[in-house]
Amino acid sequence: MKEHYRKLFLEMAIIVIAAVTIGVLWNFRLLCDAATGKLSDTKQQPVISATDGKSMTPAPLVLVRELFEKKEALFVDARESSVYSDGHIKGAISIPLGEFETRLKDLRAKTTLDSPLVLYCSGYGCHDSKSLGEKLMADGYRTILIYEGGYPEWKDAGLPVEGAKP
Amino acid sequence: MKPKTRQYILAALRIGLGSVFLYAGVLKISDPTAFAGSVAAYKILPYFMNYLVASTIPWVEAICGLLLIIGYRVKATSGIVAAMNMLFIVLLASTIIRGLDIDCGCFRQGGDKTSAWTAILRDILFLSVALTLFSARGERRFSTR
Numbered sequence: 001m002k003e004h005y006r007k008l009f010l011e012m013a014i015i016v017i018a019a020v021t022i023g024v025l026w027n028f029r030l031l032c033d034a035a036t037g038k039l040s041d042t043k044q045q046p047v048i049s050a051t052d053g054k055s056m057t058p059a060p061l062v063l064v065r066e067l068f069e070k071k072e073a074l075f076v077d078a079r080e081s082s083v084y085s086d087g088h089i090k091g092a093i094s095i096p097l098g099e100f101e102t103r104l105k106d107l108r109a110k111t112t113l114d115s116p117l118v119l120y121c122s123g124y125g126c127h128d129s130k131s132l133g134e135k136l137m138a139d140g141y142r143t144i145l146i147y148e149g150g151y152p153e154w155k156d157a158g159l160p161v162e163g164a165k166p
Numbered sequence: 167m168k169p170k171t172r173q174y175i176l177a178a179l180r181i182g183l184g185s186v187f188l189y190a191g192v193l194k195i196s197d198p199t200a201f202a203g204s205v206a207a208y209k210i211l212p213y214f215m216n217y218l219v220a221s222t223i224p225w226v227e228a229i230c231g232l233l234l235i236i237g238y239r240v241k242a243t244s245g246i247v248a249a250m251n252m253l254f255i256v257l258l259a260s261t262i263i264r265g266l267d268i269d270c271g272c273f274r275q276g277g278d279k280t281s282a283w284t285a286i287l288r289d290i291l292f293l294s295v296a297l298t299l300f301s302a303r304g305e306r307r308f309s310t311r
Contacts, residue, residue: 019230
């Protein structure tokens with residue numbers, strides 16, 4: 001019986017180790033970028049180039065803040081207009097998901113398809129920024145970062161906001 | 167229950183559970199970065215670990231799913247699937263306790279939000295199927311071993 005369980009455990013370990021190895025090899029580049037901080041290091045700009053029009057990149061606060069301070073990206077608020085009016089990241093433009101078609105012209109006027117865009121909404125549970133990112137990618141925008149902490153994290157960090165009631 | 171009927175039911179459960187895991191794994195393999203975002207939303211792991219988990223867990227899911235479908239090393243595979251489901255249930259429960267309103271990230275990333283309660287109930291179902299397969303003895307139908 002003991003031998004049986006030893007063998008079973010060994011089989012489980014082999015399956016898991018094999019799967020993990022394949023996963024690591026398959027995503028080797030992504031993991032290297034994440035490990036070396038390239039995904040969060042704007043000095044080397046790999047996040048900007050890594051998006052490559054194929055996928056959107058989740059961006060942590062530290063990166064988003066640096067892009068904001070260096071004015072290297074345009075911030076896009078994907079929340080409803082009324083929520084935007086109650087407070088948003090300073091300088092962000094409003095493109096609520098439901099008004100995508102009408103607001104796209106404004107965005108086109110301010111940007112090129114290569115302009116880095118940081119999309120955000122109401123934090124980790126909110127998917128509007130990702131959905132908006134998919135639409136923008138379909139429209140040809142190539143450099144899309146999803147700031148998943150969103151407005152709540154930004155505000156909590158004491159970073160510049162506009163329109164917020166005291 | 168007749169032994170034959172029992173074997174057919176077990177085969178159906180095995181292939182059903184395998185298909186779910188293969189599907190869940192392949193969806194996430196196709197977009198590891200988005201899945202890393204879902205993992206990050208649980209706010210448990212440090213930055214790099216989110217990517218490591220997002221790069222590997224979908225492969226464990228997909229390979230276990232495939233092995234269950236073809237019926238190879240079913241006991242070991244269903245054991246892994248049961249362990250993973252237990253882990254998922256604990257993680258989902260932690261989001262409820264911590265008041266995190268996030269998508270479970272179980273299948274397609276960035277789609278409609280699945281609440282933690284729904285995901286927990288679903289995982290309990292998968293867990294019970296996995297444990298049934300894990301504890302089943304005797305000959306198997308439509309299985310390589």
